[in-house]
Amino acid sequence: MRNLMAALAAAALLGGCAATSGGPPERTAPVQRAAYAQSGPSSLTLYTVINNRSGAGAHTGLLINASQRVLWDPAGSFYHPDAPERGDVLYGFTPQIELVYEDYHARETFRIVEQTVEVAPEIAEQALRLAMGKGAASRSTCSLSTTSILRQLPGFEAIGSSWFPKVTMARFGALDGVTQKVITDDDADANHGVLIRAERRNVPKVPPPQLQDSR
Structure with missing residues (x-):
């Protein structure tokens, strides 16, 4: 019971991940047509959104470059008309859509820490299957x-389990071969325009996520 209460308390403190996505039909369209493969090494990229004012972790996402390139964006509020979503996996995640995703999250009040590690193709495929x-x-x-x-995933066992984006970021960053960059932007906190500019058809607009966390 004590462990259950602790878990519930931690969940109550975490506000960074938006509500579970359901979304309009455009967001759950068949994903086969959107599949995108990128040449180059297989890799995993961890996104961590951090509040510039409090230093708190706000959101975690995982970009998987395997036989196809997808974004695992758990309980995220991002969408793009060319990246259909199913079960919190965004398909057809091209470099162009990745830039929109980064622009959506990085603004005057939030920055992104992007950590990438190359992995064997079979590990990337395993990550893809698990996310899907x-x-x-x-x-x-x-x-x-x-x-x-x-x-x-083999080699990632030390990641363990964590409710907190910055803890996950630190553990991921401690793995061998990880490269890191910080993405900043001085855009205003209201980021509706990023999604509006990305729209090519009448997709209902989603308000910016209320990102916060306890660490």
């Missing part, structure tokens, strides 16, 4: 659900 099979995450479990994928 996991289903949509509950609110405030972005870090927890991402670590539940990572810790099953």
Whole structure:
């Protein structure tokens, strides 16, 4: 019971991950047409959104470059008309859509820490299968659900399990071969325009996420 209460308390503190996505039909369209493969080494990229004012971790996402390039964005509020979403996996995640994703999250009040590590193709494929099979995450479990994928991969066992994006970031960063960059932007906190500019058809607009976390 004590462990259950602690978990519930941690979940209550985490506000960075938006509510579980359902979304309009455009967001759950068949994903086969959107599949995108990128040449180059297989890799995993961890995104961590950090509040510039409090220093708190706000959101966790995982870009998987395997036989196709997808973004695991648990309980995230980002969408793009060319990246259909199913079960919190955004398909067809091209470099152009990646830039929109980064622009959406990075603004005057938030920055992104991007950490990338090259992996064997079979490990990337395993990550892809786990993400595709996991289903949509509950609110405030972005870090927890991402670590539940990572810790099953060979060489990533030390990631363990964590509710907190910055803890997950630190553990990922301690792995061999990880490269890191910080993405900043001085855009205003209201970031509706990023999604509006990305729209090519009448997709209902989503308000910017209320990002916060306890660490």
